Amino acid sequence: MLEEVVATRYVTPLREGGSLPGIVEADDLGTYVMKFTGAGQGVKTLVAEVICGQLARKLGLRVPELVRMWLDPVIGLSEPDQEVQELLKASGGLNLGMDYLPGSIGFDPLAYRVAPEEAGRIVWFDALINNVDRSWRNPNLLVWHGDVWLIDHGASMIWQHNWPGARASAAKPYNASDHVLVPFGPDVAAAAAELAPLVTEELLDAITAEVPDEWLADEPGFDSADALRRAYLEPLLARAATIHERITFDAPVRTAPAQPPGWLTDHLTPWPHTAGRKDRRDGGANEEKGGGR
Template sequence: MLTEVTATRYVTPLREGGSLPGIVEADDLGTYIMKFTGAGQGRKTLVAEIICGLLGRRLGLRVPDLVQMQLDPVIGLGEPDQEVQELLKASGGLNLGMDYLPGSLGFDPLAFEVGSREAGRVVWFDALINNVDRSWRNPNMLVWHGELWLIDHGATMIWHHNWPGAEKAAVKPFNASDHVLATFAPDVASAAAEFAPRVTEDLLAEITAEVPDEWLTDEPGFDSPDEVRRAYVRTLLARAEVISDHITIGDRSKDTPSQAPEWLAGKLPRRAVK
């Protein structure tokens, strides 16, 4: 089970994030990036963070540790920013924390080299979870102690915003042309051979069991949190079997719109290519 901690001090907001995550200290003396249930994207963002973050870690990719984080909104009373105060008031109870990596740098493909094998592993993983948010516009990767770390998986698994279309989503192609690692000759075939057999029903069941019931209740079309969990398992399992045949890498776009859904696209910072 994910460790549960309690937030003891709100340090500062991270305004580059569309959901306004914040740096928070906890009663285990750890420092975390906290994502809030009261943010505009809602609890499904946190569900995606747990499932994809844990899946990435189980496959051997570097993703910061995750914790369940209890929040008493009273810790925000001294926060001068009205927007932050409102977010904390709307997020009392259980939220999600990700280990803060002090001194880490945002990944820059012009400054850091990535091997073909590692690039292929990340691209295949992003194809599996349909991650539209690891592009050259918005890499969502950090370099920490000389190694690549994957962050921000809240915009993945778009099908869970429309469960009736999830079966078709399982075979939806993944265009990696704009992926931030596309220029590093990703060895997707080797990644598929390594990863696909490891994405099993048992593994996915273990991972989805970590999602709190309260974030899965009242999902339209489902009678229980366990039914929702099984829907995630079915879709990811089916996608793992076929996605390696549906990954394309072509010419990178320049000024065309992001592939992110409308609710996310307007929040993504655009990065100039030198």
């Protein structure tokens, strides 16, 4: 079950995304990026964040820790921005927090190298969840302490917006032509061989159980939260076995950009990082929980 915290101070909005997430401090002394139930995209984006984020973590990909975050809208009374105040008022109760990674920067494919093995894992994972939001225009990747971290999965699993057509939607190929990691020659076949066997019914059952009942209530066509959880589980389980065969590219996979700036890339090491890792817990920058703790 996701850890539960209480928001104690609203720090500042993040205006990069359309949902207007905010940086928030919590009662565990952590700092989080808070995603709100009252945002225009609705609660289904938070469901996708939990399922996809937790699945990625179980598969060994780096995603900031997710928490259940309780919000009392009173903490936003001093916020001068009327739009933010209205968002906080509409989001009282249970929301989603993502560990804030201080000092992280947005991934730039012209400045950083990614090994084909790691690129393959990320492309395969995005194909599994049908993530259309990892393009060169909007990578939704961060570089933190030399590692690539995945964020923002709210636009994934598009079939959740039309359950009667979910089976047909989940069976469609995944066009990776626009994926930000295509220039690095992602080894999708190796990723499938490694990761697909890990996506079991038991794993998905445990992950969907982490979605709060409140976010699954009153969905047309389902008589319980558990029935809806099953509807999330089945497309992912079916896709895991064969999605690597249905990843398409409009153009041949290119090699990595030539001569990226060495001063930015020389410190990066290929995945997995098996040697020389510093335990970031010693410095308060726990690699699982990030530097906000």
